[in-house]
Amino acid sequence: MASILDDDPRIIEFDVRTDEMLVNMGPQHPSTHGVLRLVLRTDGEIVSEVEPHIGYLHRCAEKIGENLTARQWIPYTDRMDYLAAMNMNLGWSLAVEKLMKYEVSEKARHLRVLIAELGRIASHLVGMGAYGLDLGTFSPFLYAFREREKILDLFEEACGARLTYSYITVGGLTADLPPGWLQRCEAFLDQFEPVIKEYHALLTTNAIFVKRTANIGVMSREMAIDYGCSGPVLRGSGVDQDLRRDGEAIYTAMYDGYAFEVAVMKNGRYPRDHEYPPVPPDAVIGDCWHRFFVRMIEVVQSMDLVRQAIDRYSACKGTIGEPLKLTEKIPAGDAYLETECPKGQMGFYLVGDGTAIPWRARARSSSFSNLSVTADLCRGCLIADVPAIVGSLDIVMGEIDR
Amino acid sequence: MVEYLIDRVGLPGWLAWTAAASLAAVLILNVIAGGALVFIWAERKIAARIQDRLGPTRTGGKFGWLQSLADGIKLLAKEDLMPDGADGMLFRLAPYVSFCASFCAFIALPFAFDFVGLRLNVAVFFVVAVLGLEVFGVILAGYASASKWSLFGSMREAAQVVSYEVPLGMCVVVPVMLAGSMDMVTIAEKQAGWFWNWYLFHDPFTFVIFWVYVTCAVASVNRAPFDLAEAESELVAGFHTEYSGLRWSFFFMAEYGSMFLVSAMAAVLFLGGWNGPVPLATLAGLSEGTGDTAGYLVRLLGMVNLLGKATLGVLVMMWIRWTLPRLRIDQVMTTCLKYCTPIAAVMFAGAMLWQLFLPGGLVPGMRRPAGEIREGWLEGPGGRGAASAATGSGDLVLAPAAQVRP
Numbered sequence: 001m002a003s004i005l006d007d008d009p010r011i012i013e014f015d016v017r018t019d020e021m022l023v024n025m026g027p028q029h030p031s032t033h034g035v036l037r038l039v040l041r042t043d044g045e046i047v048s049e050v051e052p053h054i055g056y057l058h059r060c061a062e063k064i065g066e067n068l069t070a071r072q073w074i075p076y077t078d079r080m081d082y083l084a085a086m087n088m089n090l091g092w093s094l095a096v097e098k099l100m101k102y103e104v105s106e107k108a109r110h111l112r113v114l115i116a117e118l119g120r121i122a123s124h125l126v127g128m129g130a131y132g133l134d135l136g137t138f139s140p141f142l143y144a145f146r147e148r149e150k151i152l153d154l155f156e157e158a159c160g161a162r163l164t165y166s167y168i169t170v171g172g173l174t175a176d177l178p179p180g181w182l183q184r185c186e187a188f189l190d191q192f193e194p195v196i197k198e199y200h201a202l203l204t205t206n207a208i209f210v211k212r213t214a215n216i217g218v219m220s221r222e223m224a225i226d227y228g229c230s231g232p233v234l235r236g237s238g239v240d241q242d243l244r245r246d247g248e249a250i251y252t253a254m255y256d257g258y259a260f261e262v263a264v265m266k267n268g269r270y271p272r273d274h275e276y277p278p279v280p281p282d283a284v285i286g287d288c289w290h291r292f293f294v295r296m297i298e299v300v301q302s303m304d305l306v307r308q309a310i311d312r313y314s315a316c317k318g319t320i321g322e323p324l325k326l327t328e329k330i331p332a333g334d335a336y337l338e339t340e341c342p343k344g345q346m347g348f349y350l351v352g353d354g355t356a357i358p359w360r361a362r363a364r365s366s367s368f369s370n371l372s373v374t375a376d377l378c379r380g381c382l383i384a385d386v387p388a389i390v391g392s393l394d395i396v397m398g399e400i401d402r
Numbered sequence: 403m404v405e406y407l408i409d410r411v412g413l414p415g416w417l418a419w420t421a422a423a424s425l426a427a428v429l430i431l432n433v434i435a436g437g438a439l440v441f442i443w444a445e446r447k448i449a450a451r452i453q454d455r456l457g458p459t460r461t462g463g464k465f466g467w468l469q470s471l472a473d474g475i476k477l478l479a480k481e482d483l484m485p486d487g488a489d490g491m492l493f494r495l496a497p498y499v500s501f502c503a504s505f506c507a508f509i510a511l512p513f514a515f516d517f518v519g520l521r522l523n524v525a526v527f528f529v530v531a532v533l534g535l536e537v538f539g540v541i542l543a544g545y546a547s548a549s550k551w552s553l554f555g556s557m558r559e560a561a562q563v564v565s566y567e568v569p570l571g572m573c574v575v576v577p578v579m580l581a582g583s584m585d586m587v588t589i590a591e592k593q594a595g596w597f598w599n600w601y602l603f604h605d606p607f608t609f610v611i612f613w614v615y616v617t618c619a620v621a622s623v624n625r626a627p628f629d630l631a632e633a634e635s636e637l638v639a640g641f642h643t644e645y646s647g648l649r650w651s652f653f654f655m656a657e658y659g660s661m662f663l664v665s666a667m668a669a670v671l672f673l674g675g676w677n678g679p680v681p682l683a684t685l686a687g688l689s690e691g692t693g694d695t696a697g698y699l700v701r702l703l704g705m706v707n708l709l710g711k712a713t714l715g716v717l718v719m720m721w722i723r724w725t726l727p728r729l730r731i732d733q734v735m736t737t738c739l740k741y742c743t744p745i746a747a748v749m750f751a752g753a754m755l756w757q758l759f760l761p762g763g764l765v766p767g768m769r770r771p772a773g774e775i776r777e778g779w780l781e782g783p784g785g786r787g788a789a790s791a792a793t794g795s796g797d798l799v800l801a802p803a804a805q806v807r808p
Contacts, residue, residue, distance in 0.1 A: 023550045031635035045554075045731055134635045136626065136728025142453040208627055208727045383554065384730040387635045 020048070027056045031134050031387040034397030038374070038386065047386060050378040052371055057401035065361025070096045070350070071170045071326045073361060077348075078164035080363060081399040083126045086119035086155070087341040088399075089168040092363075095348035096170045098250050099335035102324070107316035108172040109254055114309035115158070115168060117302040118185075121192075122151045123342035124295045124302075127394040131292060132203055134391035135212050140202045147195055150188050157181055171324030182310050189303055196300065197275075204296060205277045213289040214282035217377040217389035221286065227376075228369040231344025232298065233393055235264040236291035243340035251339050258308050263297040265290065270297055288392035295394070298342075327356045334360075343367050343394055363402055367395040430508050430519055438658040439470040445720050452724045473651075480647035487548035488644065496546060497645070497652035500539025504659040507532040511666055512587045514676045514704035525586040526578055529667060530571060533622070536660060537563040540631060540641045543653070547644040555640025558731055559624065559631035565738045566621040572746035573615035576608055576753045577601045577671040586667075590675025597679035602672040605760070607752035612672045614746050619664035621734065623657065626723035630731055665715025666708065673711050676704030 026037040035056035041049040061080065065073045070092075077092045078085040090112060097104070104112070129144030152162045158177055159167035167174055203209050219229070224237035234241055242262040244255045261271035265285055270276060276297060283289040330352035338347040344366025351360040370393045377389050407418035443458070446469065450457030462468025484493055510525040512518035522528050537559055544556020580601055581589040593600050602612050621628040632640030642653050669675060683700040729737070 021550060023554075029638060045558075132727065136629070136633060136635055137724075137726060138449075139453045139724050142455065146454055202725070203727075206727065208729055211733055212727060212730060382730055382732065384630075384633065384636050384728075 025386065027053075031391065033130065033390070033395055035401075036371075036390070036395070036397055038390070040383070040386065042383060045382050045384075047378055047381055047383055050375050050386060052374050054368075054371070054397070054400050057397045059402065061402040062362055065350075066358060069327055069356040070330055070358055071324060071328065073358075074166045074169050075164060077363075078166055079398055080365070080402055081123070081341060081343055081346070081367070081396045082163060083396055084119045084123035084342045085163065085165050086115050086168055087123070087339065088346065089166060090116050091337065091339040091341065091346045092348045093168055093170045094250055094339060095335055095337040095350055096330065098248075098337050099330060099333060099350060099352055100328075102171060104172045105318065105321040107313060107318060108320040110309050110313040110316060111173055111177065111320055112168055113254055113258065114185075114306055114313060115155075115173070117305040117309065118151050118154065120302045120342045121299050121306075122148045124299045125151075127295055127342070128199060128203065128292070128299075131391045131394070132209075134387040135209060137202070137209075140199060143195070143198060143202070147192055150192075154181065154185055154188065157184075169323045170328070172321050174323060176320050182314060185306070186310060189306060193303065196296070199296065200277050204293060205280070210280045210282060210289060212384075212388055213292060213392065214280055214287055215284050216288045216381065216385050217392060218284050219286045219373060219377060223373065223376065224286070227373045229344070229373060230366045230369065231341065232263075232294040233291055233344060233370045233373075235262065236294045236392075237286040238265050238290075240264045240266065243338060243345055247340065248337060251337065255305075257312075258305055260301050260305055263294050263301060276300075288388055291392040291394075329354060329356050330358060338364070341366060343396060343399065344370055346399070363399075365399045365402065367393075367397075367399045371395050371400060426519060431505060434505055434508055434659055434662070435655060437662060438655045439474070441658045441662065441716055442470045442473075442654070443467065444717070448717065448720050449724050452721070477647050477651045482648075483644075483646050485548050485644050489546040489548070492542050492546035493644075494649070496539045496543035497649040497656075498539070499542060500536050500656040501652040501659075503532055503535035503539065504656040504663065506535075507663050508659070510586065511663065512590065512670065512675070513708055514701040515587065515591065517701055517705055518587060521587060522585065524584045526574055526584045526589070526667075526671070529586075529663070530567070530574055533660060533663060534563065534567055536656060539653075539656070543645065544641040547641070549644050551637045551639075551643045552641050555631045555633075555637045555643070558633075558637075559641060561731070562624070562628065562630060562734055562738075563622055565735060566618045566742070569614060569738060569742035569746040570618040570622055572743070572750050573611050573618060574667075574671060576611050576750055579750075579754065580604060580608070580757060586670050586675075590670045590677065593674040594677045595681050597674065599677070600672060600674040605753060605756040607749040607756055608672070611746060611749040611753065612668070614742055614749065615668060615672065617737070618742055618746075619668060620719055620722065621738065623660040623664055625657075625661060625719050627726040627729050628734055629723070629728060630734060633728055635728075661716050661719055662712055665719070666712035668715055669708055669711035676701075676708040678704075678707045 020041055020043050023040045023042055024037060025031075025040055027035040029038075037053040037056065039051045039053065040047050059079070061076045064076055068076075074089055074092060077088040080088050096102075125144040125148045129141035129148075132138070132140035132144075155165055155167070156162050158181060159165045159174060161167075219233075219237050221237050221239055224234050224239055229237070230241070240262055242264075243251060244260070245252065245262060263271065265279075270279075270293070276293075279293070280289065283293075330350070332352055332354045334349065334351040336347060336349040338345045345364075346366050347364030349360070349362040349364065350358040353359040371390075374390055374393070378386050381389065407413045407421060408415060411418075413421065443466070447457040447465070449455075458466025458469035460466060461472045484490065507529045509519040510522045510528045512521075512525070518525075540559045540563075541556045544552040544554075544559070547553075577589050578584050581592045583589060589601075597603065601608050603609065624631050630640075631637075632642060637643070642650055645653065683703065
């Protein structure tokens with residue numbers, strides 16, 4: 001008879017240890033941002049090990065991409081980071097355009113900047129609100145969604161959809177803006193600007209919020225680079241990297257002439273183009289508070305960029321042009337392009353073989369790299385810190401699992 | 403009422419007592435449960451308003467008055483679920499333990515002068531002790547649910563409530579010391595008159611200790627930012643993760659009952675109980691101590707006064723809940739052990755010294771001499787226990803002994 005005693009003695013030793021507990025956090029857990037499953041090994045309240053399990057939202061999007069034309073795959077990119085679908089559309093469109101060496105009209109370029117930056121604001125609002133939810137405060141979440149709704153209203157007017165837009169597409173955008181849209185967008189920005197102070201009061205400078213986030217989940221600069229983190233997670237650790245400035249030519253050309261500073265702490269201070277609250281003394285660069293704060297700064301900067309884009313777009317003569325045909329042939333060869341999405345650097349790769357359908361379509365998720373630090377950051381923290389740390393990474397499972 | 407049943411109706415003594423007790427129990431239970439329903443509705447509306455929403459707007463008219471009732475019916479009709487691995491008896495028992503503890507404490511809570519379920523000479527002690535029993539229900543629920551999240555929640559609750567009872571007890575002792583009695587009716591009576599007679603404004607130490615009491619009270623009834631036992635972003639739903647339907651609603655009612663109870667206690671201990679900021683009845687020449695209709699009306703008004711103060715306390719708790727993030731367990735314990743307890747201890751000592759050296763307050767004549775306070779009723783019929791408390795704790799009264807009627 002096989003007995004437990006015949007097994008590896010180490011396992012027996014582990015089995016009789018009663019002070020540790022394996023707990024499943026997720027995939028149906030209120031704070032894991034979708035269907036993430038974290039297996040925690042805990043000793044009382046102290047977490048000794050966290051192991052993220054992914055794959056619950058896998059939809060074979062990349063394989064589908066090998067059976068559709070490049071433009072037909074756009075709706076599938078919507079469903080990757082569904083909170084910033086515009087930026088996903090943009091990433092894939094630019095990657096295809098890079099392979100085709102296609103350039104969109106100047107007006108379409110500015111409209112793309114406008115839409116992408118609005119998408120960034122919407123995404124950061126969700127990230128900010130959901131982070132408040134992770135820390136146990138419900139109201140900022142609804143305040144954030146209230147403002148996001150207005151952005152979604154604008155998107156709906158522009159393209160008819162509120163979540164999965166497929167607006168930015170290969171060769172331009174599906175439609176130009178309806179009349180009066182720019183005024184409504186400016187009205188939104190004017191109304192939104194003072195609201196940010198509310199967020200700072202409720203979260204950024206709130207004593208309990210600072211207590212819960214400052215000096216928690218500190219990720220060093222080296223660690224952030226080693227794990228391939230990107231976006232606000234990377235900048236929160238003090239790495240001065242933003243693809244809108246440092247990316248490939250086809251992407252940075254979009255932002256040519258736009259004035260913005262990368263939201264990163266340099267010499268102990270953040271760029272001051274707006275009234276930001278001071279950094280609390282407890283906060284250490286690379287902790288949850290800084291990751292959160294970088295997002296808040298980016299919201300303000302994106303507002304600036306939207307305003308600039310509105311000016312440039314209105315100054316452009318002519319039309320935004322027509323997007324490419326659905327069945328436009330892709331030249332043989334391959335192209336890889338990373339863009340600065342709200343969650344980080346999202347890369348798209350495609351291999352063309354002369355037909356309309358890419359031979360290979362592949363996405364590189366920023367959330368995946370950002371999530372991979374969880375195990376290291378959560379070692380030795382308390383259970384309550386796990387949502388605080390995972391929330392500060394602002395991951396989207398749709399993008400990780402694709 | 404017992405006498406009425408025995409003498410007029412002719413019931414045997416045991417039956418009369420049972421009938422009277424049942425009636426009182428039904429009254430308290432329904433008033434508090436009805437109050438809980440109102441508070442649940444209020445919480446939904448207030449939360450909605452804080453969050454730029456409307457809240458319930460359809461059930462029972464424009465303001466959704468009947469939403470809680472409809473929810474109650476829904477909960478009644480829900481399937482009675484129990485996890486496979488759960489300890490059946492304890493799982494079923496737990497909600498009632500919580501519920502009973504929370505609602506039993508109302509027995510000793512005076513709503514107005516002489517409007518009290520049972521006049522106890524140790525009312526303060528009774529309320530704090532019985533309220534502390536609520537934690538047993540939570541621990542049982544967590545243990546019996548056979549869920550790790552529930553267990554985490556209940557262990558947190560145990561650690562938190564037991565710790566916070568220490569500073570809470572110290573806060574509660576200060577008004578007891580000032581009044582020289584544990585009887586909540588006496589404590590409230592001693593604060594009669596204008597609002598500067600309230601123990602909140604008695605001296606700087608009581609002012610500070612009131613806020614310590616508020617903190618500890620919020621923590622001991624598990625409201626945000628101390629709602630760690632049911633921290634939904636960490637522990638799914640904490641100790642009541644596995645509960646549904648009516649059993650869950652019992653926990654819910656217990657929570658709202660406790661919230662109201664600690665608020666009412668704050669009102670009685672620090673905010674003058676039913677004695678308003680302005681003594682309207684006294685100014686109008688009415689006295690609540692008399693047995694006539696006018697006295698009855700004054701007491702009724704006093705009850706409205708106390709309910710108003712307690713409701714205000716509950717509303718503040720709701721306001722806090724929908725504004726602040728949640729603390730972490732170690733920060734909750736730090737707040738208790740490193741801040742609340744020492745502050746409470748120092749303030750307790752301070753209030754004691756103040757009482758010793760400045761019993762009349764800073765402004766002479768502002769405090770009413772203790773002799774004016776109606777102590778005589780304590781020796782009236784049915785007040786034997788209370789009377790013994792008054793004499794037994796007479797040493798504690800630091801005011802000149804001659805002014806306290808024996």
